[in-house]
Amino acid sequence: MSGQANGMFRGADGRNYVTVFALVASLFFLWGVAHSILDVLNKHFQDVLVISKARSALVQAMVYGGYFLMAIPAGRIIRRWGYRTGIVTGLLLYGTGALLFIPGGQLMSFPFFLFCLFIIGCGLTCLETSANPYVTVLGGKRSAAGRLNLAQALNGLGWVVGPMVGGLLILGEEGGNISLPYAVIGCVVVILGFVFSRLHLPSPDEEPTKDDEPASATASVTSIWHIRTFRYGVVALLLYVSAQTGINSFFINYALEADTSLSPSTAAMMLSIGGMGLFMVGRLLGSLILKAVAPARLMTACATGATICMLLAITSNGKVGMTALCLTTYLFESVMFPTIFSMAQTDVTGSNTKTASSYLVMSIVGGAIAPVLMGLLGESNMALGFTIPLGCFVGIILYAFSYKRFRPPMKQKP
Numbered sequence: 001m002s003g004q005a006n007g008m009f010r011g012a013d014g015r016n017y018v019t020v021f022a023l024v025a026s027l028f029f030l031w032g033v034a035h036s037i038l039d040v041l042n043k044h045f046q047d048v049l050v051i052s053k054a055r056s057a058l059v060q061a062m063v064y065g066g067y068f069l070m071a072i073p074a075g076r077i078i079r080r081w082g083y084r085t086g087i088v089t090g091l092l093l094y095g096t097g098a099l100l101f102i103p104g105g106q107l108m109s110f111p112f113f114l115f116c117l118f119i120i121g122c123g124l125t126c127l128e129t130s131a132n133p134y135v136t137v138l139g140g141k142r143s144a145a146g147r148l149n150l151a152q153a154l155n156g157l158g159w160v161v162g163p164m165v166g167g168l169l170i171l172g173e174e175g176g177n178i179s180l181p182y183a184v185i186g187c188v189v190v191i192l193g194f195v196f197s198r199l200h201l202p203s204p205d206e207e208p209t210k211d212d213e214p215a216s217a218t219a220s221v222t223s224i225w226h227i228r229t230f231r232y233g234v235v236a237l238l239l240y241v242s243a244q245t246g247i248n249s250f251f252i253n254y255a256l257e258a259d260t261s262l263s264p265s266t267a268a269m270m271l272s273i274g275g276m277g278l279f280m281v282g283r284l285l286g287s288l289i290l291k292a293v294a295p296a297r298l299m300t301a302c303a304t305g306a307t308i309c310m311l312l313a314i315t316s317n318g319k320v321g322m323t324a325l326c327l328t329t330y331l332f333e334s335v336m337f338p339t340i341f342s343m344a345q346t347d348v349t350g351s352n353t354k355t356a357s358s359y360l361v362m363s364i365v366g367g368a369i370a371p372v373l374m375g376l377l378g379e380s381n382m383a384l385g386f387t388i389p390l391g392c393f394v395g396i397i398l399y400a401f402s403y404k405r406f407r408p409p410m411k412q413k414p
Contacts, residue, residue, distance in 0.1 A: 008147060009139045017138040020201060024138075025151040027087065027131050030189060031124045032158020033165075034094065036248065036276060037181065038063060038117075040166030040268050042371075043252045044178065047264070049110050053253065053382075054375035060249050062114045064241070064367030066121020067128075074129040075358025079351070084201045086130030091193030093123030098186030105179030116182075125361055133357040134201075136342055145295045145342035149287040152338040156280030160272050167268025224348055224356050228406040233344025234363045236399035240336045242366035243306075243389035243396075247329065249371040251275065254313070254382045258322050274326040282334025295339050299400035303393050306332040310390040314383050321383070336396065347408055366392075 009018040038059055046056045078086035097119030104112050135151045136144040169181050224230050248271070255267040262270075289298060309332065312324035341360055348356040370388050378385025 008143045011137070011139055015202070017202070021135065021138045021147070021151070023199070024087075024131050024134055024201075025154050027091075027127055027192075028151050028155035029158040029161075030094070030185075030192070031127055032155040033162040033185065034098075034120060034124055034158075035063075035245075036159040036162030036272075037166040037170075039248045039251060039271060040163055040170050041113075041178075042249050043264055043268075044166075044170050045110065045113070046253075049108070051110065052375065053250070053379055054372055057249060057371035057375040058114060059117060060245055060371040061368040062117040063121035063124070064245065064365055064369075066118050067125045068362055068365035068368065070122040070125035071129060071358045071362035071364075074126040074361070075354055077126065078130050079354050082201070083130045083134045084196060084199065086126050087201075088193050088197045090123045090126030090128075090130065091189050091196060093126060094120055095123070095186045095190035095193060097121075097123060098182040098189060101182035101186070102179050105177070125364075128364070129357050129361045132338075132341055132361070133345070133353050136345060137353065141346075144345070145339055146287045146290040148338035148342050149283055149290060149335055153280060153283040153287065156276065156283045156334065159276040159279055163268045163272035163276060167265045167272065224352050224359075227347045227408070229347050229403065229408075230344050230356055232399050232402075232406060233340060234359055236396050237337070237340050237344065237360055238363035238366040239392040239395040240333070240340055240366075241364045242370035243392035244333055244337070245367035246370035246374045246389050246392075247325070247333075247386070248275075250374055250378060250382055250385055251325065253378070254325060254386070255322060257382050258318055270322075270326055275330040279330040279334045282331045283338070286335035286339065290335075290339070295343050296400050296403035298335065299339055299343070299403075300397060302332045302335055303396040303400055306336075307390065307393040307397065310386055310393060314386050314390065325386075340396070340399075343403060 009021055010016050042056045042059050045051055045059065046053065074086060074090075077089060097116045100116040100119065101113070104116055131151075132148065135148050139147055165181050169177050251271045252264060252267040255270060256262055256264065286298070306329055309324040309329040313321045313329070316324065344360055345353060345356055370392070374385035374388050376385075377387065
């Protein structure tokens, strides 16, 4: 690795964490697959089980509802037993929920599938509550946003693979096979759970360096909720996940209404290669851009671009709307989750990092709310449903634009 890369992964204790980073970053791919394949399930259940758009949105509601209910217990697990236990617990829950799709494929019961997805959601909560903050402390605090964006690039790859595999196996010409992709995922995840149970994951010093520590983030602050960058960051992250999940949930519906000649499997491939492909590229570019541009400035630009694209998707038809939705929106929103996550934790120190992570992951419950609202608004015209993510992106602009004002004053150097 180059000196620059080593610096990105070298902690205050002088240790190089690049190998540990690579192992933990592989988990980001797995939950990317888990989330993106939901968008295929959404359309599949509408067709096979003959349910409305609003009811099919319960697919996302169950997974993201698991985030809301499991976030605090997951935080307690990693505070008491460490990051490794949190990761192993997440992998085992994820694997169990995925393997339950095997009998689910025989039952073809929508409530049973929702139960399976809830277990998967609980597992993903443990993984994200553990892995996201762990990545931010595997090196210098100033490079945390870039490091998290780099790990999230693998997450972006998972978002590409999920719709591609789901489109081929679930939305196939002859009804597809809903059990096969989940059976494979379940086996891989359980094996990884065993591997991580045998690994030793070091615990870097989570305290910032003396020069980095803001005056208000000292022991005198008794609650992380006193930290405005964190408090408003939770809201911003909830808005982002609401927008992302809503867009992904009804991308296929929007595409089929915009171009009636498309088949569901073709629309799924468009989501995979077009939308999610740019999503992954955006996260790779984001990790580079953040070396030269402040996170708040990048977020302001990206949220503004996403807002413009949402307006185009709502007001335009055909290729213009699809271009705005499939290409530009995914590129702009790609860096939002990791960047907001790291921005919200910038002024959180010490053991509070794990507590803050629990609440940030809990905010992912926005993904359970937005798709249902979009399904109700877009039952007859899907474009109307996209007014929900439009409002979310406006809220993110306000957070990013006001971020510097939210920051506590820095200690003066002697």
